Amino acid sequence: MGGPKRIAIIGAGVAGLSAGIYAQLHGFRTTIYEKNGVAGGACMSWLQGNLPMEGSMRYLWGVRDGTPLYDCWNEVGALRETMFVNPDSFFTAEDSGETVALCQDLDTFLRHTEKISPEDAPLLERFCGLVRKAQAYELPVDKPADLRSPLEALRANTASGEVAKVLAKLYTVSLADFAQQFHHPALRCAFNQVLPAGSTLGQLALCYAAFTAGDVAVPIGGSHKMIQRMVDCYLENDGELQLQAPVQEILTANGAARGVRLQNGERLLTHWVVSACDPAYTCRVLLQDRYSMEKKLQLRFSEPEAFPTFSLVRLFFSAPADSLPLARVFSFATDLVISAAGEGCSRLIVTQLSDDPLFVQKGCAELIVDIPMPGKRSFRYWEKLSVSPRAYDEEVHRLAADAERALEKRFPDMKGKLQFLTCHTPMTYARRLNAFHGSCAAFLETAKARPAQLTGRLPGLSHLLLTGQWLGRSAGLHTALVQGKYTVQRICHEERILWD
Numbered sequence: 107m108g109g110p111k112r113i114a115i116i117g118a119g120v121a122g123l124s125a126g127i128y129a130q131l132h133g134f135r136t137t138i139y140e141k142n143g144v145a146g147g148a149c150m151s152w153l154q155g156n157l158p159m160e161g162s163m164r165y166l167w168g169v170r171d172g173t174p175l176y177d178c179w180n181e182v183g184a185l186r187e188t189m190f191v192n193p194d195s196f197f198t199a200e201d202s203g204e205t206v207a208l209c210q211d212l213d214t215f216l217r218h219t220e221k222i223s224p225e226d227a228p229l230l231e232r233f234c235g236l237v238r239k240a241q242a243y244e245l246p247v248d249k250p251a252d253l254r255s256p257l258e259a260l261r262a263n264t265a266s267g268e269v270a271k272v273l274a275k276l277y278t279v280s281l282a283d284f285a286q287q288f289h290h291p292a293l294r295c296a297f298n299q300v301l302p303a304g305s306t307l308g309q310l311a312l313c314y315a316a317f318t319a320g321d322v323a324v325p326i327g328g329s330h331k332m333i334q335r336m337v338d339c340y341l342e343n344d345g346e347l348q349l350q351a352p353v354q355e356i357l358t359a360n361g362a363a364r365g366v367r368l369q370n371g372e373r374l375l376t377h378w379v380v381s382a383c384d385p386a387y388t389c390r391v392l393l394q395d396r397y398s399m400e401k402k403l404q405l406r407f408s409e410p411e412a413f414p415t416f417s418l419v420r421l422f423f424s425a426p427a428d429s430l431p432l433a434r435v436f437s438f439a440t441d442l443v444i445s446a447a448g449e450g451c452s453r454l455i456v457t458q459l460s461d462d463p464l465f466v467q468k469g470c471a472e473l474i475v476d477i478p479m480p481g482k483r484s485f486r487y488w489e490k491l492s493v494s495p496r497a498y499d500e501e502v503h504r505l506a507a508d509a510e511r512a513l514e515k516r517f518p519d520m521k522g523k524l525q526f527l528t529c530h531t532p533m534t535y536a537r538r539l540n541a542f543h544g545s546c547a548a549f550l551e552t553a554k555a556r557p558a559q560l561t562g563r564l565p566g567l568s569h570l571l572l573t574g575q576w577l578g579r580s581a582g583l584h585t586a587l588v589q590g591k592y593t594v595q596r597i598c599h600e601e602r603i604l605w606d
């Protein structure tokens with residue numbers, strides 16, 4: 107194998123593309139193998155007739171010019187000359203006759219919520235104080251902790267200083283417990299619904315701080331355009347992308363990864379293998395249980411109390427643009443109990459994309475309805491159901507009909523005009539992405555979790571690195587991006603290639 111060192115990358119999600127681009131930029135020759143017919147992984151999109159469909163991205167983190175994360179997005183070409191949609195609110199919930207909007211302007215949020223519930227003013231002020239503090243926090247993206255010298259580690263700690271300490275404390279507070287302290291049910295509801303069940307006050311403070319600081323928005327054209335720009339950047343840098351090319355096995359010899367074997371039998375020998383898909387799937391299927399992941403990562407898979415997974419049933423509708431809720435993400439109560447994985451669901455979260463003109467066609471826009479699903483239990487439910495395609499289909503259509511009735515009741519202008527398009531369930535994420543327990547994003551770090559720095563290395567096996575959302579503290583496109591970069595930094599470190 108003469109010339110530049112070769113890397114096989116498994117998976118063309120954001121992490122795989124990020125790793126591919128950074129590796130090409132640092133002199134490696136890479137091939138990304140993607141099992142599906144399109145790149146993007148969980149960051150998925152498609153055309154329904156002429157209507158572009160968004161399958162995942164509500165928000166993108168790292169859009170503020172001048173931040174290190176924004177620079178990373180630009181290094182991989184994701185934001186080239188992009189305009190952004192800046193929604194007025196991060197999340198809006200309606201309950202008990204009141205509407206609580208976590209709006210862009212923190213003072214407006216405080217004024218509005220104090221008016222709804224004067225007796226909650228002290229807690230609301232405390233919350234806004236925490237969000238203001240968190241606005242100063244910058245996600246570290248320069249290099250992974252395991253590559254920092256003691257001096258660099260000291261500098262990084264000093265730089266994040268006081269804010270990091272405040273956030274560390276907030277990560278030990280469950281958001282549900284915090285929400286419970288509000289007197290007004292609408293505030294309790296909004297704080298309970300804004301992030302998946304099990305999240306912490308730290309996660310909310312950080313997300314909302316980034317939103318109010320203008321670092322969270324939505325690129326025009328959503329996932330589709332963003333992934334296309336990343337693919338273009340990868341190809342322009344001479345990367346090779348193979349679609350519909352599932353990897354079946356990671357080849358190993360003498361304690362080192364040596365390449366990959368595809369499902370069609372083709373073998374590629376490489377210096378390095380990067381697995382940018384689910385770590386549990388990588389070890390169990392691609393390595394046939396011959397090697398296991400590092401202990402700290404294993405713990406995440408075996409401690410569902412501390413690190414639960416979560417998923418969704420996501421129903422996609424087309425709706426008249428003028429009938430949609432004003433807020434981008436809106437939660438409302440429904441007395442039409444929608445049974446989901448055998449449990450009742452009394453609220454729906456809808457996302458509408460009409461603020462992006464590319465998502466509006468002939469006066470109609472995509473409307474997404476989310477029914478949250480707890481991790482393993484709901485996965486088993488859908489897995490069992492999917493044994494009979496008919497039963498699975500019936501359940502999907504029943505949920506769609508329930509959701510349609512609930513939408514028409516809450517938004518009478520939609521009556522008779524909603525068109526059900528398609529549905530994603532935990533089985534979609536399991537089959538399409540090989541995602542652990544059909545989760546739509548990696549683990550949630552709950553208040554019970556102890557944070558750990560992960561490296562993506564496998565004990566006893568060299569020249570293989572795991573990368574992607576599962577290695578971060580929380581899931582998300584920004585995590586996948588940064589983990590892809592970190593992985594290439596680790597390879598450069600071992601190959602003694604200067605990182606510039």
Ligand SMILES: Cc1cc2nc3c(=O)[nH]c(=O)nc-3n(C[C@H](O)[C@H](O)[C@H](O)COP(=O)(O)OP(=O)(O)OC[C@H]3O[C@@H](n4cnc5c(N)ncnc54)[C@H](O)[C@@H]3O)c2cc1C
Nearest residue numbers: 117119120121141147148164165353546574575582583586
């Ligand atoms: C419904 C939904 C909404 C979301 N909303 C947001 C949001 O608003 N903002 C945000 O930041 N994040 C959001 N996320 C999370 C975000 O999309 C993910 O965290 C991120 O895309 C994960 O990227 P990844 O590259 O680590 O993994 P994935 O995207 O899972 O990539 C793994 C890739 O590996 C491929 N693969 C698997 N097995 C093989 C194999 N054997 N051979 C070849 N290829 C293989 C898969 O097909 C996939 O393309 C959302 C996710 C979902 C599902």
